[in-house]
Amino acid sequence: MTLNDLGWNDRFEAEFAEYREKGWEPARLIRDNKISYGAVLDDGTEMEVALGGAVYHEAETDAELPAVGDWVALEMGAEGNEYEGLIRARLERQTCLSRKAPGKGTEEQVMAANVNVVFAVTDAGQDFNLRRMERYFTVMLRSGARSVVLLNKSDLYSDEINQMAKEALKALSPDVEVILTSAIESSGVDAIRSYLEPGVTIALIGSSGVGKSSLINQLIGQDWLWTGEVNGVTGKGTHTTTARELLPLKAGGMLIDNPGIREVQVWTDAKTLKESFRDFDEVATQCKYHDCKHRSDQGCAIQAAIEDGTLSRERFINYLKLDFELEKLSQRKKKRELTVSRRTRRELNSKGEKYSRKPPREGRR
Structure with missing residues (x-):
């Protein structure tokens, strides 16, 4: 087995160059064990590896942490590590x-x-x-x-x-x-x-x-x-x-x-949603007003297409549901980012006050 057999390509090789200089080895993650990962090397060797502290702390969300299918840079035999390798970096995902x-x-x-x-x-x-x-x-x-x-x-x-x-x-x-x-x-x-x-x-x-x-x-x-x-x-x-x-x-x-999926909540953007419902997007260009909400707006081409059977009413309702979910998700993300930003600012201000305090003067003898 070679790296190419595992999905390695020129783009990964170029990104890995700086890690190779440090003596780290490329590996692909094949299993997530919650507290460790299963990884496979270029010779087909499988081993249990752990997540390095820097990779964990630099990840702003769980999605930025290594996942099954990711390519990572491993430091082998790191001192004080009970696992065979330590994940020092995750390569950028292609998909x-x-x-x-x-x-x-x-x-x-x-x-x-x-x-x-x-x-x-x-x-x-x-x-x-x-x-x-x-x-x-x-x-x-x-x-x-x-x-x-x-x-x-x-x-x-x-x-x-x-x-x-x-x-x-x-x-x-x-x-x-x-x-x-x-x-x-x-x-x-x-x-x-x-x-x-x-x-x-x-x-x-x-x-x-x-x-x-x-x-x-x-x-x-x-x-x-x-x-x-x-x-x-x-x-x-x-x-x-x-x-x-x-x-x-x-x-x-x-x-x-993947385990069976009980609920499919999308994580996407408005552009991808429109691409998934291209039939609606194409008809929407014929609406009388560019800001048409496609509800009861006068001159709505989508409502006209639904009435004459060109478009499915059930499919349109599902599109509205997905669009609503994305809007709510966007609002919650902004609220979460604002909360994190405020918390970080408070922590920085607190640290600044701590280190800017002048030491108490010694009393006269």
Whole structure:
């Protein structure tokens, strides 16, 4: 195994030059163990490494900390370190698959770094939800990686139902490839393998119980991951993947598996959202007024297109929801930044007062 097999390229090499002069070694993170990381070196050696203090303290958010798929600079055998290596730096990411962390906070959660292709796994039955897929498309578009949808468990549904689901997905995002797969029958697996070659990293995302683990076992060629059952009443599956992990594949390439996603809260910007809903953005240019809110505004081209059936009302409502979420997220981020700024200013003022105090004069004898 070489660095290139792991996804190394000229840009990473150029950035790493200053670290190589310090005697540090490049490695790719394959596992996040919460208090440590699993890393793989250019010769295929795996080791447990720890996060250096400077990297931790210089990160302003959790998203800036190393994540699975990241390239890092390791100092080997650092004095006083119980692990085999110490992470001294994280290289800049070329792509980043992330979402807003679950909950009401304003943190970005990195799901996979330096990924070339993202596969969103769903099926044509219980898991099929166009509104959720719109969220997936927005998340995948922002990542910078290529987007593909896997309609899994195709053996459970008729050709007609599978085709209807495929056409509905293509209508949402014409540029996205949709592949019918069945882990049970091994169909469509070769189509996934066609994306794999040395140096290429793919990631799988989707709801729990949709069959990601079964597909991964097919790609690896062994029962690497335990596969869980889907609840017949709720249609929800058990989480068979509990942690993100990068798996090197014998046939070439690497795969990052993610735990099942229960909620897809987007972490993006207005530009990416518009690109995800290009059909609305194109129609909006025909509105009578440039500041049209697309509600009950006179001369609104979007409302007219919804009325004549050109655009989907449900899709438009989902667009408004996502736009509202982004606006609220932006407001919370600004509030958080203001709070941090005030706290930092108070701390600096406090330190300034401490060191500017004159020492008490000694009394006369």
